[in-house]
Amino acid sequence: MTETHATTGTDAPVFPPGRYGRRRQPGRRRPLLVALLAVALVAALGVVSLRLYQQYGDPTYRAEVITYTEITDEQVLVDFRVTVPEGGRAVCVLRARDRAGAQVGLEQVTVTASPGQRHVTTRHRLATSGRAFIGEVLRCRPAA
Known part of the structure; x- marks a missing residue:
C-alpha cells in the first residue's frame, strides 16, 4: 500500500484558481511611501513641539x-x-x-x-x- 500526501512540498497553501480573488506576492513593500510617512510624522511633531515651546516653554520668563x-x-x-x-x-x-x-x-x-x-x-x-x-x-x- 502506498501513502498519498495531501499537501505539497511547499509551505504555501494551494487555492483553487479564480476562487478567492487575486493574491498578493509576499514581501512586496513600498519603501518610498513608508519614508514619506515618516518624514510627514516628524514634521508634524516638530510643528507641535515648536508651538508648545512658544506657548509654555520660554525659561527666561x-x-x-x-x-x-x-x-x-x-x-x-x-x-x-x-x-x-x-x-x-x-x-x-x-x-x-x-x-x-x-x-x-x-x-x-x-x-x-x-x-x-x-x-x-x-x-x-x-x-x-x-x-x-x-x-x-x-x-x-x-x-x-
Missing part, C-alpha cells in the same frame, strides 16, 4: 505664585513673582478657579522690570464671576 488672599465672591488677590530679562517686560496670564476646578476669572497682566532688575514681585486683584478657590499664574511671555 518664569512666574511663581507667592500667595493668593482676600478671596470673595467677586475677587482674589494674587501675589506673584516674575523672572524677566533685565529691564524687560512680560505679559502674564492669571486665572482663578473655583472648588470644582471651573475657571471663574482670567486676566492678562503686564509686568515691567526696572533697569538692572530681573525679578519683579507683583500684586494683582483678579475679578471673578464666582467664589474662587485658587489663584494661579498660567504663563508669562515677552510683552510685544
Whole structure:
C-alpha cells in the first residue's frame, strides 16, 4: 500500500484558481511611501513641539505664585513673582478657579522690570464671576 500526501512540498497553501480573488506576492513593500510617512510624522511633531515651546516653554520668563488672599465672591488677590530679562517686560496670564476646578476669572497682566532688575514681585486683584478657590499664574511671555 502506498501513502498519498495531501499537501505539497511547499509551505504555501494551494487555492483553487479564480476562487478567492487575486493574491498578493509576499514581501512586496513600498519603501518610498513608508519614508514619506515618516518624514510627514516628524514634521508634524516638530510643528507641535515648536508651538508648545512658544506657548509654555520660554525659561527666561518664569512666574511663581507667592500667595493668593482676600478671596470673595467677586475677587482674589494674587501675589506673584516674575523672572524677566533685565529691564524687560512680560505679559502674564492669571486665572482663578473655583472648588470644582471651573475657571471663574482670567486676566492678562503686564509686568515691567526696572533697569538692572530681573525679578519683579507683583500684586494683582483678579475679578471673578464666582467664589474662587485658587489663584494661579498660567504663563508669562515677552510683552510685544
